[in-house]
Amino acid sequence: MKARFTEVQWLESHPDIGLSDLSELSGLPEDELRALLDFGVLEPVDAQAREPRFRAEYIVTARRASRLRADLDLNIEGLALVLKLMAQMQALEAQLHALRARSPATED
Numbered sequence: 001m002k003a004r005f006t007e008v009q010w011l012e013s014h015p016d017i018g019l020s021d022l023s024e025l026s027g028l029p030e031d032e033l034r035a036l037l038d039f040g041v042l043e044p045v046d047a048q049a050r051e052p053r054f055r056a057e058y059i060v061t062a063r064r065a066s067r068l069r070a071d072l073d074l075n076i077e078g079l080a081l082v083l084k085l086m087a088q089m090q091a092l093e094a095q096l097h098a099l100r101a102r103s104p105a106t107e108d
Contacts, residue, residue, distance in 0.1 A: 015056070016045050016053040016054060016055060016056070017053065017054055017056055017058075017059070018051060018052075018053055018054075019033055019034070019051065019052055019053075019054075022054055022058060022059065022062050023062075025059050025062065025063070026059065026062030026063045026065065026066045027063070027066040028062055028065055028066045028069070032065075032069075032076055032079075033062065035076045035080070036062075036065060036076070036079070036080055036083070037052060039076075039077070039080035039084075040080075040084070041061065041065070041080050041083045041084060041087075042054060042058055042061065042062070061083065064083070064086075065079055065083055068082055068083070
């Protein structure tokens with residue numbers, strides 16, 4: 001049996017990260033990350049800044065994008081669509097969970 005080690009980092013403890021760091025941490029080239037930025041998948045902390053910086057939480061999104069790109073061989077447009085749909089699904093699931101938590105339990 002092989003032991004597998006995983007590095008864990010708390011994203012909340014990290015400051016905003018630059019595009020090159022996001023590229024290095026996700027495995028996606030900077031040009032693909034810029035395309036995802038253009039498609040609205042990634043949102044910079046300051047839209048007016050010359051060089052975009054991102055909240056550390058976007059590391060998760062960028063890594064997911066890298067895996068989807070490799071596993072499904074998606075072009076950048078398809079990748080952006082899939083990521084947006086996944087984000088919408090997560091938001092809807094969170095809303096549903098919140099609604100269920102507020103409503104009294106019903107017995108069938």
